[in-house]
Amino acid sequence: MAFPSAPSTLWIVSLLTVLLAAAVHSNTSYDEDPLQPMTSDETVSVGGTVTLTCRVAESDNSSLQWSNTAQQTLYFGEKRALRDHRIQLHRSTSTELSITIADVQLSDEGEYTCSIFTMPVRTARATVTVLGVPGKPQISGFEKAVPEGGKVTLTCTSTGSKPPARLIWYLGDKELEGRPDVVEPIPDDPTYNVSSELTLEVTRSDDNALVTCAVDHPSLAPGDKRSQQPLRVLYSPNVEIHPESDLPREGEKFYLQCLGNGNPEPSIYIWEKKDGELPPQAKVDGAYLRFEMLNKSDNGVYLCHADNGIGNSQGEYTLLVQDPMDPNASDTTSPSTDPPTSPSFPPTSSLPSSAPPDIFSGSGSDSTYSFSSSPPDLTSSSSPDSSPSPTTFKPDMSATISSSSTTTLSNALFPDLPFSPDSSSPSSSSSPSPSSPSSASIAPSTATPSYSSPTSSLTPSVSVRLNGVYTFTGKTI
Secondary structure (H helix, E strand, O other): OOOOOOHHHHHHHHHHHHHHHHHOOOOOOOOOOOOEEEEOOOOEEEOOOOOEEEEEOOOOOOEEEEEHHHHOOOEEEOOOOOOOEEEEEEOOOOOOEEEEOOOHHHOOOOOEEEEEEOOOEEEEEEEEEEOOOOOEEEOOOOOOOOOOEEEEEEEEEEEEEEEOEEEEEEEEOOEEEEOEEEEEEEEOOOOEEEEEEEEEEEOOHHHEEEEEEEOOOOOOOOOOEEEEEOOOOEEEEEEEEEEEOOOOOOOOHHHHHHEEEEEEEOOEEEEEOEEEEEOOEEEEEEEEEEEEOOOOOOOOOEEEEEEEEOEEEEEEEEEOOOOOOOOOHOOOOOOOOOOOOOOOOOOOOOOOOOOOEEEEEEOOOOEEEEEEEEEOOEEOOOOOOOOOEEEEEEOOOOEOOOOOOOOOOOOOOOOOOOOOOOOHHHHHOOOOOOEEEEEEOOOOOOOOOOOOOOOOOOOEEEOOOOOOEEEOOOOOO
């Protein structure tokens, strides 16, 4: 039976030791070793706080320890080993040791070790990754305004990122694609400078549009760091002429305003009338053309030329002067006449008390009559026996009737009113009768009209005046 030589045995033992060491230094948990420490890798931004935690499944009263990237002991159980105010004890038990590192710097990046002093000593490592926070992006290339149709190249730069940041361009809300980012490492520093270029061909609609450069980086929330600049585009004016009112009337003051929408605003305005000269009453006042008193001879097409140094343009407006407004047009009224239903007098007639004072006058070949009221309030009714009932005149009223015949008030108001040759009736026995056929007087009290003349007819011609005066004439037949 052969036995391995001593060198071979030593080689086998060394190999087993290396494999065991590799196993116990892993941060992977193994169910068969409850004393193996467990840790986790952490990522933190510069200036932030990171927590390092080391746990074991079971305890044999051995102490846990944290060491930094230089293998300096930070904490041994509850005891501080390194005087660094940024490092504090978070929790210490028989199965856990947790510490925090505040105000993390790029130099804090690396592997941290957790150890438990058993036989043999078991360890686990945790890698801390520190992110370099990129600076706010800066946009250049806006030094001068760009003429319409021209091109502008903009550059966006961000510094201090780790890993390198990505730059994104926007015009308004629309994402644009610039040239690939240029990444430059900073000497003696683990961070990077990143820049990007964007070339635009601008139009007048791009004037004052916002161009945005935003930074995309793991240390930032979306939109945390961005810069915006408005584009400045120079373009020729777009001319429009606005009137003072949409209904210019003859005899009124009036003006036209020339609006030149351009960048910069127009500084030169020229007014002219198409196919003719400006009217004598039209005065040029920069962007305004003023008319002291409109006349229909001012009708025509007016042109305005505007120039802002970038270009010029013109607008036109057709002026059509309207007739002057008639101040009395809304006061014109016309009388309304309704035929009576009674052979002797209208059954009902009522005039509102708010009506203006009326004057009625008439003349015939053999009679003259007039009535005045301020205002009248005439009410009459007829009974079934066709006898006229008493008529009441509230305001003052006078009447003079001369000639051989007597007529009613006026068939201008009652065109179909007949006349009765009989001057008396059973219902009017108590009414006063005229003592002479040539004249009669009616007092401003209750009175009943009577008729003693033969049947007659008056055909008037009526004209209406605006102040409430009605004039009519007629001829007795």
